[in-house]
Amino acid sequence: MLIFWFKVICVYFSSVGFGLFMNLPHKALNFAGFDGVLGWLIYYWIITPYPAAIGQANFWGGLVVGLSAIIFARIKRMPSILFEVTGLVPLVPGGQAYNFIKNFALGNYSAALNYLDQVILIAGGIALGFIVSELLLKFEQRIRHLMVKRAI
Amino acid sequence: MAEKEDRNYEKIVVDxxxxxxxxxxxxxxxVSRVNDTMLRIAKNAGLKDPQIYVTVTGIIMSGTADSGAQVGSVDKRSFDLEKVTEVNELSREFAAKKIDINTFYDSLVHIDDLVSMFPEWLQILGAGIVGATLVVVFRNDIHDFWITLAIAALGWIIYYLMGKYIQVKFLSEFLAAVGVAFAATFAVILGLGINSDDIIVGGMMPLVPGIPLTNAIRDMLSGNLVSGIARGVEALLSACALGFGVALVIRFF
Structure with a gap:
């Protein structure tokens, strides 16, 4: 349990640290950290009982990062890309990509392709989550538009 | 006379x-956000039929049908999200009629004075923090926290200095990857770290092109096919440069 809380703190600071060298506005740093934590918590919540479901876990993680980025962007009146970029950091398939390169360099091609598979699955999952969150935003705007029209 | 004034106004809006x-x-x-912002500025300034063509390497825009088009070339791409925010903010103020087009243009020309970067030591510290914390998150490896902090910061310093003096992005990424992998291997040999794989993963994280890749996919899906492919190739080249750098060192040890 202790390591879980330590990890949550680490996730928060990884997003904030990324914001530091991406030159995020000062006011956005705290929310960027929260965005990362939210996305990672959903990912963790799915991956712990189902370790094989890396695609699904990253899809839901990406979706939550995208949605909370849109909400934070509205609260802070800043572009949503600020929070998406930083919230994404804890989900990036860094370990698998490294294992792919390492096995490829050492000549274990079947193991390397196995890891490449995982990298593609994770990256695709995150991207799909982002796309769905943007789709929901468009849907919401359309509904709001219709409501305004009806009110008139 | 009035026609000439119209021309001047239109020119400054397009600029x-x-x-x-x-x-x-x-x-x-x-790209889709850029397209959106430019269209909004043009509409708010009162241009009737603005045509905009945006790619990641250049922008073409014309105001009305019979006037000439303006070209803006994009030579280098980096990340400075505060500038994006500032342009967004200025565009919003312009839409609310708080500033006029001349002030807007002047602010854009002097945007480097309006936007302050974080000091360099803080950027380096940020890179170190990203590496160190992600080692814990990805690899459950708490023991290598401090050494990864140092090595990720070192990788960023190499990347930053090379970027300043060599201006070939892929080469500086390659050299940074070589530096990180070497430092990690030596740290384990000297007994400062425990698992060199974990340290390398952490040290690479600030350099990984995760954002170009997501931008590529989003550009592609919003219909900006040229930009999507260009960005995808850029991300792929960066990833290859990092991969070759690490693979080179792993081969030797």
């Missing part, structure tokens, strides 16, 4: 739009 778009792409915004 403002192109400059705003160029700054946004240079600072790492996605």
């Amino acid at each position: 403002t739009c192109v400059l705003a778009g160029t700054i946004m792409i240079e600072s790492g915004s996605e």
Whole structure:
């Protein structure tokens, strides 16, 4: 349990640290950290009982990062890309990509392709989550538009 | 006389739009947002039929049908999200009629004075923090926290200095990867770290092109096919440069 809380703190600071060298506005740093934590918590919540479901876990993680980025962007009146970029950091398939390169360099091609598979699955999952969150935003705007029209 | 004034007004509006778009792409915004912002500025300024063509390497825009088009070229792309925010903010103030087009243009020209970067030591510390914390998150490895902090910061310093003096992005990424992998291997040999794989993963994280890749996919899906492919190739080249750097060192040890 202790390591879980330590990890949550680490996730928060990884997003904030990324914001530091991406030159995020000062006011956005705290929310960027929260965005990362939210996305990672959903990912963790799915991956712990189902370790094989890396695609699904990253899809839901990406979706939550995208949605909370849109909400934070509205609260802070800043572009949503600020929070998406930083919230994404804890989900990036860094370990698998490294294992792919390492096995490829050492000549274990079947193991390397196995890891490449995982990298593609994770990256695709995150991207799909982002796309769905943007789709929901468009849907919401359309509904709001219709409501305004009806009110008139 | 009035016609000439119209021409001048239109010229400065188009110049403002192109400059705003160029700054946004240079600072790492996605193409559909740039398109959106430029169209909004043009509409708010009262242009009737603005035509905009945005790619990641250049922007073409014309105001009305019979006037010439303006071109803005984008030579380097980096990440400076505060600039994106600032352009967004200026565009919003312009839409609310708080500033006029001349002030808008002047602010864009002097945007480097308006936007302050974090000091360099803080950026380096940020890179170190990203590496160190992600080692814990990805690899459950608490023991290598401090050494990864140092090595990720070292990798960023190499990347930063090379970027300043060599200006070939892929080469500086390659050299940074070599440096990180070497440092990690030596740290384990000297007994400062425990698992060199974990340290390398952490040290690479600030350099990984995760954002160009997501931007590529989003550009592609919003219909900006040229930009999507260009960005995808850029991300792939960066990933290959990092991979070759690490693979080179792993081969030797």
